[in-house]
Amino acid sequence: MKLVISHTDPHSRARTGWFDTGRGAVPTPIFMPVGTRAAVKALRARDLCDLDAKIILGNTYHLYLRPGTEVLEGMGGLHRFAGWERPILTDSGGFQVYSLEDLRKVDEGGVTFRSHIDGTKHRFTPESVVETQRSIGSDIAMVLDECPPSQAPREYQENSMERSMRWAGRARAHHLQQPEAYGVPQAQFGIVQGGTHLDLRSRSVEALREIGFDGYAIGGLAVGEPTATMYEVVDHTAPLLPVDQPRYLMGVGTPQNLLECIARGVDMFDCVIPTRNARNGTLFTSAGKLNLRNTRHRTDERPLDERCDCETCRTASRAYLRHLFNVDEITGLTLATIHNVHFYLRLMETARARIADGTYTAWMASTLEEMAKKEVSSEN
Amino acid sequence: MKLVISHTDPHSRARTGWFDTGRGAVPTPIFMPVGTRAAVKALRARDLCDLDAKIILGNTYHLYLRPGTEVLEGMGGLHRFAGWERPILTDSGGFQVYSLEDLRKVDEGGVTFRSHIDGTKHRFTPESVVETQRSIGSDIAMVLDECPPSQAPREYQENSMERSMRWAGRARAHHLQQPEAYGVPQAQFGIVQGGTHLDLRSRSVEALREIGFDGYAIGGLAVGEPTATMYEVVDHTAPLLPVDQPRYLMGVGTPQNLLECIARGVDMFDCVIPTRNARNGTLFTSAGKLNLRNTRHRTDERPLDERCDCETCRTASRAYLRHLFNVDEITGLTLATIHNVHFYLRLMETARARIADGTYTAWMASTLEEMAKKEVSSEN
Numbered sequence: 001m002k003l004v005i006s007h008t009d010p011h012s013r014a015r016t017g018w019f020d021t022g023r024g025a026v027p028t029p030i031f032m033p034v035g036t037r038a039a040v041k042a043l044r045a046r047d048l049c050d051l052d053a054k055i056i057l058g059n060t061y062h063l064y065l066r067p068g069t070e071v072l073e074g075m076g077g078l079h080r081f082a083g084w085e086r087p088i089l090t091d092s093g094g095f096q097v098y099s100l101e102d103l104r105k106v107d108e109g110g111v112t113f114r115s116h117i118d119g120t121k122h123r124f125t126p127e128s129v130v131e132t133q134r135s136i137g138s139d140i141a142m143v144l145d146e147c148p149p150s151q152a153p154r155e156y157q158e159n160s161m162e163r164s165m166r167w168a169g170r171a172r173a174h175h176l177q178q179p180e181a182y183g184v185p186q187a188q189f190g191i192v193q194g195g196t197h198l199d200l201r202s203r204s205v206e207a208l209r210e211i212g213f214d215g216y217a218i219g220g221l222a223v224g225e226p227t228a229t230m231y232e233v234v235d236h237t238a239p240l241l242p243v244d245q246p247r248y249l250m251g252v253g254t255p256q257n258l259l260e261c262i263a264r265g266v267d268m269f270d271c272v273i274p275t276r277n278a279r280n281g282t283l284f285t286s287a288g289k290l291n292l293r294n295t296r297h298r299t300d301e302r303p304l305d306e307r308c309d310c311e312t313c314r315t316a317s318r319a320y321l322r323h324l325f326n327v328d329e330i331t332g333l334t335l336a337t338i339h340n341v342h343f344y345l346r347l348m349e350t351a352r353a354r355i356a357d358g359t360y361t362a363w364m365a366s367t368l369e370e371m372a373k374k375e376v377s378s379e380n
Numbered sequence: 381m382k383l384v385i386s387h388t389d390p391h392s393r394a395r396t397g398w399f400d401t402g403r404g405a406v407p408t409p410i411f412m413p414v415g416t417r418a419a420v421k422a423l424r425a426r427d428l429c430d431l432d433a434k435i436i437l438g439n440t441y442h443l444y445l446r447p448g449t450e451v452l453e454g455m456g457g458l459h460r461f462a463g464w465e466r467p468i469l470t471d472s473g474g475f476q477v478y479s480l481e482d483l484r485k486v487d488e489g490g491v492t493f494r495s496h497i498d499g500t501k502h503r504f505t506p507e508s509v510v511e512t513q514r515s516i517g518s519d520i521a522m523v524l525d526e527c528p529p530s531q532a533p534r535e536y537q538e539n540s541m542e543r544s545m546r547w548a549g550r551a552r553a554h555h556l557q558q559p560e561a562y563g564v565p566q567a568q569f570g571i572v573q574g575g576t577h578l579d580l581r582s583r584s585v586e587a588l589r590e591i592g593f594d595g596y597a598i599g600g601l602a603v604g605e606p607t608a609t610m611y612e613v614v615d616h617t618a619p620l621l622p623v624d625q626p627r628y629l630m631g632v633g634t635p636q637n638l639l640e641c642i643a644r645g646v647d648m649f650d651c652v653i654p655t656r657n658a659r660n661g662t663l664f665t666s667a668g669k670l671n672l673r674n675t676r677h678r679t680d681e682r683p684l685d686e687r688c689d690c691e692t693c694r695t696a697s698r699a700y701l702r703h704l705f706n707v708d709e710i711t712g713l714t715l716a717t718i719h720n721v722h723f724y725l726r727l728m729e730t731a732r733a734r735i736a737d738g739t740y741t742a743w744m745a746s747t748l749e750e751m752a753k754k755e756v757s758s759e760n
Contacts, residue, residue: 037703038700038703038709039709039711039712040711041709041710041711042710042714043711044711044715045695046691046695062707066703066706067678067703067706070679071678071679071699071703074699075679075681075697075700081697081699081700081703082700083700298447299450299451299454301455311424311426315424315425315426317461319447319451319454319461320418320461320463323418323446323447323461324418326446326447327442327446329417329419330421330710330714331419331420331421331422331423331424332419333710334422334424334714335424
C-alpha cells in the first residue's frame with residue numbers, strides 16, 4: 001500500500017494525498033468514525049454515506065464476541081453484513097483486551113481473557129487475530145499488540161514493546177499466507193509501541209520497518225499521559241516512519257489533537273470522542289463546545305453552528321435539540337451524532353484543502369485560537 | 381372541515397377521500413405516527429418525510445410539561461420547533477391524565493393532577509386545553525374528555541360521559557373565540573364517550589353533533605375491552621356520525637384492527653403499536669409478526685419482508701438487525717421503527733387504493749387471512 005502524497009505543507013510535516021484499498025481510495029488526512037459493533041452508534045449506513053465518511057472503524061474484539069466470526073463469514077463479511085460498501089479498518093482487539101484489566105493474562109503466545117459479556121474464556125494470538133480480521137473482511141487489519149499501562153515502569157514497557165514486535169512479525173508472516181477473503185485484498189498495519197520512552201519508540205519503528213507493513217500506526221497514546229507528552233512522542237515517531245505509507249495515530253482525539261498531529265505528519269485518526277460526546281449532549285462547533293443540556297438553549301432558535309451545513313444544523317434549532325436531550329428522545333442522540341461526525345469529517349476536509357493550498361499552518365493556528373477563545377465564552 | 385369522499389366500498393362502510401388542513405390535504409383512511417414529545421421515537425423529521433407520513437400526532441399532556449407552552453410559543457409553535465411542515469393532530473391530554481390514576485382528581489371544572497416527572501400540581505380545564513393546543517399550533521385539536529376505566533359501573537360511565545359532553549360544549553365555545561395561531565387555522569374534534577354502552581354512545585354522538593365539530597373521534601376504546609366489543613361499539617357509533625366529516629378512532633390499533641375499523645367507516649387512526657413494537661424488536665411483515673431477538677435470524681440474509689421497499693428492507697438483513705438488537709445498538713431501534721411505520725403507512729395506502737377500485741372487502745379478507753396464517757408459522 002502506497003500513500004500518494006499530492007501536497008506537503010511548507011511550514012510543518014503535514015501532507016495530503018490518498019491511498020488505495022480494495023474498496024476505493026481514501027483521502028488523507030482522514031478521520032474514521034468508530035463503528036464498534038457493526039454500527040456507528042445512533043447512525044445508519046445511509047447517514048454515513050450522506051456524511052460522506054470515506055472509511056470507518058470496526059472493533060475486532062467486539063465483533064469476535066458478537067455477532068462472531070461464524071455469522072460474519074456466513075453473511076459474506078462485515079461490509080455486506082452492515083450494508084457499508086466503503087473501506088473499513090479493524091483494530092486488533094489489543095486495546096480492548098488491555099481494558100479488561102483483571103480479566104486478561106498475557107503470555108508469549110498471546111492473551112487469554114474473559115468476555116466482558118458472559119465471562120467465557122477466550123484466547124487471542126497474533127495469528128488468530130489475523131484470521132478473525134480476515135473473517136471480518138476489513139480493508140485494513142491491525143496486528144495484535146500489548147498496550148501496557150502508561151504508568152508501568154520502563155522495564156515493563158521495554159519487554160512489552162519487544163514482545164509486541166515479535167507478535168508483529170508472527171502476524172505479518174501469517175497475514176501473508178492468507179488467501180484473499182471475499183475477493184478483496186486486505187492491507188495490514190504494524191503498531192509502534194514503547195510508551196513515552198522515545199528510544200523504545202525508535203526501536204519499535206526499526207523492528208516494524210524491518211518486518212515491512214502496508215502502513216504504520218502509533219499505538220499506546222491517549223491512555224492518560226499529558227497532551228504535551230503525546231505530541232512529543234508523535235513528533236519523535238512520525239518522521240521515523242516511511243514517508244510514502246499511511247501513518248495512523250490510534251484512538252486520538254480532540255479536534256485540537258487532530259490538527260496538531262496532522263502538523264506532525266499523521267494521516268489517519270479514529271476516536272470515540274465525536275460520537276460519545278454527541279450522546280452526552282456535548283457538541284463541537286466552530287465557536288467551541290456547546291452543552292445541549294444547558295437551560296440557556298431553551299428558546300434559542302439558532303442552529304448548533306451557524307457555519308455548519310449538516311442535516312442537524314439545517315433542520316433543528318438548539319432549543320429543539322435541548323428539548324430532545326431533556327426528555328431523553330433517541331432522535332436527539334442521532335441528530336447530535338450527525339453533527340459531531342460531520343464536524344470531524346469537515347475539519348479533515350478543510351485540513352486537506354489547506355495543506356493543498358499551502359496555508360495549513362496559519363489556518364491551524366487561527367482555528368485553534370478561535371476554538372480556545374470560544375470554549376471559554378460559550379460557557380458564559 | 382369537510383371530508384371529501386371520492387369512493388365508497390360497495391360491501392362495507394369503508395370510504396376513501398381527503399380533508400384539508402391549513403398545512404395541506406390528508407388522504408383517508410390515514411394512520412398518524414405518534415410523536416409524543418415533539419419527535420416520533422427514534423425518527424427524525426427527515427425520516428418521516430421519506431416515509432411520506434401525511435400527518436403525525438403530538439401529546440398535549442407531554443408537550444405542556446416539556447418543553448412547555450412558553451417555549452413552544454417562543455419558537456413559533458410545534459411545527460417550527462420540530463422541523464415538521466405537514467399537519468399535526470394533538471390529543472387533549474385527557475387520556476394521559478387518566479393514566480396517572482392516583483395522581484389526578486376530576487371535578488366539574490376540570491382535572492387536577494400531579495406531573496409524572498416531578499410531582500408538581502397542574503390543572504387542565506376544557507378551556508385551558510384549547511389554549512395549550514393553540515400554543516402548540518396543531519392543525520387538529522381534540523377536546524378535553526374524561527376517560528373512565530373500562531370496568532367502571534354504568535352509572536359512573538354515564539355521569540362521566542355527560543360531563544365530557546358538557547366539557548365538549550365549553551371547549552367548542554372557547555375554541556371559536558380564539559384567534560388563529562401562527563397564521564394557520566386549527567380544526568377541533570369532539571370525542572364520543574360512553575364506554576361499551578351503546579345507548580350512552582348514541583347520546584354522546586347526539587350531544588356532540590348538537591355542538592358541532594370539525595370532525596369526530598371515538599374515544600375510550602382499546603382500554604382493555606375485548607376486540608369484539610370494540611368492533612361492536614365502532615359498528616354502532618361510526619354510522620351515527622356525520623358522513624362528510626372525518627371519523628377518528630383514538631389509540632387503535634393492530635394492522636387487523638385498522639382494516640376492520642376502516643370497513644366500519646373509520647377514517648383516522650393513531651397508535652403507539654408500530655413504534656413501540658419496533659423498539660421491542662417486534663416487526664410487522666406481510667407474512668405476520670417477526671421477533672428480531674430470535675436466534676433463528678442469526679445468519680438470515682433476507683430482509684424483514686421480501687415484499688417491502690422501505691430503507692430498512694433495502695439495506696439490512698434480518699441477521700444484521702438481529703445483531704443490532706442483540707448488542708443494543710440505537711441504530712437497530714431506528715431501522716426497526718422505519719420498517720414498522722412504513723408497514724402501517726403502506727397498509728393505509730393500499731387500503732385507500734382498494735376502496736377506490738371497489739375491492740376493499742375482498743382484499744381485507746385475504747390480507748387478514750394471510751396475517752393470521754403466517755403469524756402462526758412465523759413462530760415455528
